[in-house]
Amino acid sequence: MFKELDPILHSQLRLAVMSLLISVKEAEFTFIREKTNSTAGNLSVQVQKLKEAGYIEVNKQFKDNYPQTTCKVTPKGIEAFENYVMALQEYLQVRKQ
């Protein structure tokens, strides 16, 4: 029986954001936007969805008088990401057989 793929992660931009954040301790919003080649508006919406799911933590603060948003993956997010990758691998193995 296949594990169901997490619908929160199974979308292009949200998966890209999670894959970036899983590899770093924390990252600024501008860094994520640059690496994912997305627009600020679209990224904000997807970041909000990941935050609501409890997969990432979003911190807003001021740095040199400019607003700065940093994102960080949570333990729940790490677990969800690991489960997602495992489920993907299962799908691929079955397809190879």
Next chain:
Amino acid sequence: MNESEKELSSEESLKLINRMIHEAKGYFHESGLGALVYGFGVLLCSLLAYAVDVKMISFPFSPFYLLVPVFFVQSLIHWRENKMKKAKTFTDETIDYVWTGFFLSAIAAFSANFAGKTYVTITIILFLAGFATFLTGMIAKFNYHKISGIICLLLASVSFFMQDAIIYLLLAITAAMVWIIPGFILNMTFKKQQYAR
């Protein structure tokens, strides 16, 4: 369905994950300036200490005390560069811990100087520098640091047989290998990265 909500096939998902992890790991924001300042500081102090020891010149205090302001300048550069970073990677954090450990151990080893064991202090510092450099190379997967770390450890072993003024020249070579050359490499890569933007 917009692009962000687009469902991916298993292969596409794995490719995307790989690409993003690779992007994040490839990120660095290090001008190499801190390493250059510290490296030239150690190089200058070592050469001065050698000149004083062979009585070529006289100096009112141990030249290594000049490293105190150098250390503050280097720390300031490091702090400013950390502030500019858009992402904090686990690699950067681990390397920072390694070099903080090095500096604390080097300061502790410096106490041997007050007990009149000047040359032994340099041997210990060479060992510490070799160890920290090798670890940095392993963590960052940077072959230059792995090799220079091993060479530095060999110099540290050789220094046991050179407990005289020559040991300062070994420290000068180490400064060039461990801080100055990598500092220039980092600086060139950093400049290339800046031009590419």
